Amino acid sequence: MHRPDARGYFGGAFGGKFVPEVLYEALAELERGMDAAFADPTFWNEYHALLRDFVGRPSPLMEATRLVEEAGAAKVLFKREDLNHTGAHKINNTVGQGLLARRMGKGRIIAETGAGQHGVATATIGAKLGIPVDVYMGALDVERQSLNVFVMKLLGAQVHSVTSGTQTLKDATNEAFREWAARVEDTFYVIGSVVGAHPYPFMVREFQKVIGIEARAQVLERYGRLPTDVVACVGGGSNAMGIFSGFIDDLDVRLWGVEAAGHGLDAGDTAASLNAGSIGILHGSRSYLLQTPEGQVSNTHSISAGLDYPGVGPEHAFLKESGRATYVSATDEEALRAYHRCAEREGIVPALESAHALAHAQKLARELGGKGLVLVNLSGRGDKDTRQVAALEER
Numbered sequence: 044m045h046r047p048d049a050r051g052y053f054g055g056a057f058g059g060k061f062v063p064e065v066l067y068e069a070l071a072e073l074e075r076g077m078d079a080a081f082a083d084p085t086f087w088n089e090y091h092a093l094l095r096d097f098v099g100r101p102s103p104l105m106e107a108t109r110l111v112e113e114a115g116a117a118k119v120l121f122k123r124e125d126l127n128h129t130g131a132h133k134i135n136n137t138v139g140q141g142l143l144a145r146r147m148g149k150g151r152i153i154a155e156t157g158a159g160q161h162g163v164a165t166a167t168i169g170a171k172l173g174i175p176v177d178v179y180m181g182a183l184d185v186e187r188q189s190l191n192v193f194v195m196k197l198l199g200a201q202v203h204s205v206t207s208g209t210q211t212l213k214d215a216t217n218e219a220f221r222e223w224a225a226r227v228e229d230t231f232y233v234i235g236s237v238v239g240a241h242p243y244p245f246m247v248r249e250f251q252k253v254i255g256i257e258a259r260a261q262v263l264e265r266y267g268r269l270p271t272d273v274v275a276c277v278g279g280g281s282n283a284m285g286i287f288s289g290f291i292d293d294l295d296v297r298l299w300g301v302e303a304a305g306h307g308l309d310a311g312d313t314a315a316s317l318n319a320g321s322i323g324i325l326h327g328s329r330s331y332l333l334q335t336p337e338g339q340v341s342n343t344h345s346i347s348a349g350l351d352y353p354g355v356g357p358e359h360a361f362l363k364e365s366g367r368a369t370y371v372s373a374t375d376e377e378a379l380r381a382y383h384r385c386a387e388r389e390g391i392v393p394a395l396e397s398a399h400a401l402a403h404a405q406k407l408a409r410e411l412g413g414k415g416l417v418l419v420n421l422s423g424r425g426d427k428d429t430r431q432v433a434a435l436e437e438r
């Protein structure tokens with residue numbers, strides 16, 4: 044199952060638990076609760092029943108017949124996470140953590156959110172399970188993402204606007220940590236990607252692994268062989284770890300993580316932690332991050348809010364160092380081109396995050412030729428981005 048070691052490190056080097064003392068016991072309690080749940084078939088039965096009836100899984104596998112039209116190019120396949128309830132892969136994880144919160148007897152869920160997608164996914168499961176949800180969000184993001192704030196409120200969540208620091212995700216995360224430390228007994232902290240202190244990166248991966256398990260079976264059934272290449276965008280890295288997990292032991296299958304280069308890796312306006320960052324500690328774990336030579340977390344830029352994060356999950360750092368996965372990047376412009384192409388040629392408006400993966404998948408399909416079978420994780424749908432794209436292109 045590729046578990047990190049007892050101290051929470053992948054490959055002995057990435058991960059860990061860099062948290063204040065009060066949270067150390069909270070993490071230990073979470074790990075005990077998680078281990079008990081993971082060993083209990085009734086927990087997984089409940090999880091899979093909700094994924095089926097509430098989320099709409101299994102998500103389909105679709106051949107993208109027109110995305111790359113050159114004769115002799117590789118086939119491209121989409122794993123349709125955009126068709127999930129709430130429009131992305133994030134719900135797979137919040138369903139799992141919501142059930143765990145209930146099982147552990149926690150009366151309240153907290154979460155932090157940047158663009159609001161994780162906040163909505165958390166508020167959604169809170170409503171379904173009847174657990175109150177408090178969402179922390181930077182004041183600037185509350186303003187920029189007013190629609191998601193409205194949806195969270197519709198779902199019954201309380202949204203707390205965080206006015207400290209840069210008033211964005213970083214500050215919201217600090218506030219959520221503070222709130223957790225203050226009310227450890229009755230509070231479950233739902234983290235939205237494979238980041239944070241152990242056991243979060245492992246736990247979130249296990250909840251997203253369903254993507255890879257389904258996709259592997261679907262490709263085998265339909266094509267009688269495994270894909271040659273699997274491609275996913277990487278922000279914190281949860282949709283990528285989810286699909287990679289299904290193929291991690293199939294050593295002939297190449298795994299590609301696509302980071303957001305923003306304006307370009309050299310331009311400095313980037314969010315590509317593995318390609319342009321260095322090793323350090325952020326939000327409780329040791330991994331790659333974008334930082335200044337003095338170790339201050341850098342400001343990041345990406346056209347896509349979901350990839351605009353200075354860190355990356357520790358297991359990706361390990362997969363990069365071990366060579367099992369390869370990490371490339373796509374610029375804002377490349378992603379935007381892929382976004383339009385997917386809309387026009389496949390009838391799917393993808394999330395801007397997913398468009399980064401599509402940009403690389405197109406390149407691969409042309410290079411590989413007819414032998415290739417390229418599986419892309421279409422992590423989410425693009426409705427949430429249409430206003431932003433329209434504004435960009437009117438200028």
Ligand SMILES: *Cc1c(COP(=O)(O)O)cnc(C)c1O
Pocket residue numbers: 131132133160235236237276277278279280281282283349350394396397422423424
């Ligand atoms: C949040 C989000 C991402 C980035 O998160 P990961 O943890 O890297 O998967 C990617 N795609 C969509 C659609 C998202 O909403």
